[in-house]
Amino acid sequence: MRTWLATGILALWALMAVAGAWLPLAPDAIDLTRILAPPGSGSPLGYDDLGRPLLDRLVSGARYSLLVALTVVSVSLLTGTFIGAMSAYVGGWVDHLTVRVIDIFLAFPGILLAIALAGLMGPGIDNVIIALSIVGWVGFARLARAQVLALKSREHVQAAVVLGARRLRIVVRHLLPLISAPLIVEATFAIAGIVIAEAGLSFLGLGIQPPTPSWGSMIREGTRYMLVSPHMVLAPGLALMLVVLAVNMMGDRLRDRLDVKRERTGLERNGQGEV
Amino acid sequence: MIHFLLSRLFSALVVVLGVSVLVFFLIHLVPGDPVEVMLGETSLAADREALRQALGLDLPIHVQLWHYLSGLLQFDLGDSLYSRQPIGDILLERIPATLMLAAAGLLVAVVIAFPLGIMAALRKDTAWDSGAMGFAMLGVSIPNFWMGPLLIMVFSLWLGWLPVSGKTGIDSLVLPALTLGTAMAAILSRMVRMTLLEQLGEDYVRTARAKGLSPGRVVVKHALRNAMLPVITLLGLQLGALLGGAVITEIVFSWPGIGQLVIESIHRRDYPVVQACVLLISLTYVVVNTLTDLCYAWLDPRIRLEGGGAGGIP
Numbered sequence: 189m190r191t192w193l194a195t196g197i198l199a200l201w202a203l204m205a206v207a208g209a210w211l212p213l214a215p216d217a218i219d220l221t222r223i224l225a226p227p228g229s230g231s232p233l234g235y236d237d238l239g240r241p242l243l244d245r246l247v248s249g250a251r252y253s254l255l256v257a258l259t260v261v262s263v264s265l266l267t268g269t270f271i272g273a274m275s276a277y278v279g280g281w282v283d284h285l286t287v288r289v290i291d292i293f294l295a296f297p298g299i300l301l302a303i304a305l306a307g308l309m310g311p312g313i314d315n316v317i318i319a320l321s322i323v324g325w326v327g328f329a330r331l332a333r334a335q336v337l338a339l340k341s342r343e344h345v346q347a348a349v350v351l352g353a354r355r356l357r358i359v360v361r362h363l364l365p366l367i368s369a370p371l372i373v374e375a376t377f378a379i380a381g382i383v384i385a386e387a388g389l390s391f392l393g394l395g396i397q398p399p400t401p402s403w404g405s406m407i408r409e410g411t412r413y414m415l416v417s418p419h420m421v422l423a424p425g426l427a428l429m430l431v432v433l434a435v436n437m438m439g440d441r442l443r444d445r446l447d448v449k450r451e452r453t454g455l456e457r458n459g460q461g462e463v
Numbered sequence: 464m465i466h467f468l469l470s471r472l473f474s475a476l477v478v479v480l481g482v483s484v485l486v487f488f489l490i491h492l493v494p495g496d497p498v499e500v501m502l503g504e505t506s507l508a509a510d511r512e513a514l515r516q517a518l519g520l521d522l523p524i525h526v527q528l529w530h531y532l533s534g535l536l537q538f539d540l541g542d543s544l545y546s547r548q549p550i551g552d553i554l555l556e557r558i559p560a561t562l563m564l565a566a567a568g569l570l571v572a573v574v575i576a577f578p579l580g581i582m583a584a585l586r587k588d589t590a591w592d593s594g595a596m597g598f599a600m601l602g603v604s605i606p607n608f609w610m611g612p613l614l615i616m617v618f619s620l621w622l623g624w625l626p627v628s629g630k631t632g633i634d635s636l637v638l639p640a641l642t643l644g645t646a647m648a649a650i651l652s653r654m655v656r657m658t659l660l661e662q663l664g665e666d667y668v669r670t671a672r673a674k675g676l677s678p679g680r681v682v683v684k685h686a687l688r689n690a691m692l693p694v695i696t697l698l699g700l701q702l703g704a705l706l707g708g709a710v711i712t713e714i715v716f717s718w719p720g721i722g723q724l725v726i727e728s729i730h731r732r733d734y735p736v737v738q739a740c741v742l743l744i745s746l747t748y749v750v751v752n753t754l755t756d757l758c759y760a761w762l763d764p765r766i767r768l769e770g771g772g773a774g775g776i777p
Contacts, residue, residue, distance in 0.1 A: 292481035297703035307729035425609035
C-alpha cells in the first residue's frame with residue numbers, strides 16, 4: 189500500500205515534468221485582478237503575488253526539479269563510482285590520494301559547499317547542476333570504494349586477472365555488477381537529497397532564477413505573504429515534501445528488497461533532511 | 464592508544480590543510496574577473512587595480528596560496544570588502560548565535576529522538592512503532608525552509624505565541640531550534656531504534672532478564688549503554704548536516720549567525736567573508752568529528768586495539 193502511494197506520487201511527478209511541456213500552461217501569465225487570490229478562484233491552487241496561477245507554476249516547476257535531480261544523480265553516480273571503484277582496485281598511492289580527497293570533500297557539511305559554489309559561480313540552472321555534482325560524487329566514490337575493497341580478492345576476479353583481462357574491464361565487467369545494489373539504493377536517496385538541495389538553493393536565491401518557476405523560490409516568494417495567502421507557501425512545500433517522502437519510501441523499500449546493509453547509506457550520511 | 468591518537472590527529476591535519484586549500488581556490492571559480500564581479504562592470508580601472516592588489520590577486524597563484532595559508536596560521540583572514548572590518552572580528556560577533564542555535568537544535572533532536580526510538584524498539588511491529596517511524600520518515604522529508612515557515616504560520620501568526628523572527632529572547636530561539644532539530648531527531652530516532660533492537664537480541668540481555676532484572680533496568684542499564692556507541696558517532700556526523708542546515712534556518716528566521724552572514728556576503732559579493740565562513744564551519748566539523756572518533760576509541764577499547772579507524776570522517 190505504501191509502495192503504491194510512493195509509486196503514484198513519483199509517477200505524477202514524472203508525468204508533470206514530461207507532459208508539462210505540452211500542456212497549455214501559463215506559469216508566467218499575470219492577471220492583475222487575481223493577485224493573491226485563494227485556491228478555487230479561477231485556478232485550483234490560487235494565484236501568487238503577481239497574479240500568476242500557482243498550479244501552472246507548480247507543474248512547470250516539477251520539470252526543473254526532476255531535470256536537476258536526474259542530471260546531478262547520474263553525473264555523480266557515474267563519476268563517483270568510477271573514481272571509487274578504480275581507486276580501490278588499483279590501490280597504492282592512487283587509492284591513498286583518493287581517500288584523502290574524499291575526506292576533504294566530506295569535511296564540508298552537506299549543503300554548505302553547494303551554497304558557496306553556487307553563490308560564487310552565480311545563479312542559474314547550469315551552475316546549480318555543476319555545484320551539486322561537485323558535492324554529489326563523493327558519497328558514491330566512498331561507497332563504491334568500500335564495496336570493491338571487499339570484493340577485489342574474490343576468486344572470479346583473480347581468474348579474470350589470470351586470463352589477462354585489463355583493469356578497466358575487470359572493474360566494469362566483474363566488479364560493478366556485484367556492487368550495483370548498494371549504489372542503486374544510495375542513488376535513490378541521493379535523488380531525494382538533490383531535490384531538496386535544488387529547492388534550497390532556489391529558496392536562498394542562488395538557484396533557478398525568476399521568472400522560471402522552482403518549488404524552492406515559490407516557497408520563498410510565499411513567505412512574504414504568509415498571513416494573507418498561506419496557499420503560496422503550502423502548495424509548493426507540500427509538493428516538495430510529497431516527492432521527497434515518496435523517494436525516501438522507495439529507497440527504504442529498495443534497501444529491504446535488495447538486502448543492502450543499512451550502515452550509513454544515503455539517509456544518514458547526507459543528512460538530507462537538514463537542508 | 465598513542466598510536467591511534469597520533470594517526471587520527473595526522474589525518475585530521477591533512478583534511479584541515481586540504482579544506483583550507485580548496486576554500487582558497489573557491490574565489491577562482493568566480494566566472495571572469497572576480498574583481499570586476501565584486502565591484503561591478505561600471506567600476507573604474509584604478510579601483511579594480513587597487514582591489515586586485517589589496518586581495519593579492521595580482522600575484523602568482525602559489526604566492527597567493529602561501530600568503531593565505533600563512534595568514535590562516537596567524538588567524539588573519541583579511542578584511543571584509545563591504546564593511547572594511549577584519550573578518551575575524553565579524554566572525555567572532557556571529558559565532559555565539561550560531562552555536563546557540565546548533566546547541567538548541569541538538570537538544571531538540573536528542574529530546575525527541577531518544578524516547579521515540581526507544582519506544583519504537585520496545586514495541587516493535589506495533590502501531591506505536593510504525594507511528595514513530597512514520598514520523599521519522601516525515602521528519603527527514605520536510606526541508607528546513609518549509610518547516611520554518613509552517614511553524615511561523617502556526618505559532619507566530621495564528622496563535623501569536625512566539626516571535627516571527629530575529630534574536631530577541633529565549634522565546635525567539637524556540638522555532639529555529641525546532642526547525643533545525645526535527646530532521647536530525649528523525650534520523651537519530653531511526654538509529655536509536657535500530658541499534659537498540661540489535662542489542663536487545665544479544666545474549667547478555669537474555670541473561671540480564673533471566674536473572675530477574677526489571678525490564679526498565681535491562682533497557683536503560685544494559686542495552687541502551689551498548690547502543691549508545693553508534694548513536695554517538697551518528698551525532699558527530701550529523702553535526703555537519705546540522706551546521707549546514709543552520710545556514711538555511713538562520714535565513715528563514717533572520718537569525719544573526721554565521722549562516723546568515725554567508726548568504727548576505729554572497730549577495731554583497733563579499734567573497735573573502737564567504738570563504739572565511741565556509742572555512743570556519745568546515746573546520747568546526749572536522750574538529751568535532753575527530754573528537755567523536757577519539758571519544759569512540761576511548762569508550763570502546765576494541766577500536767584502538769585493532770588500530771582501525773572505525774567511524775571517523777566517513
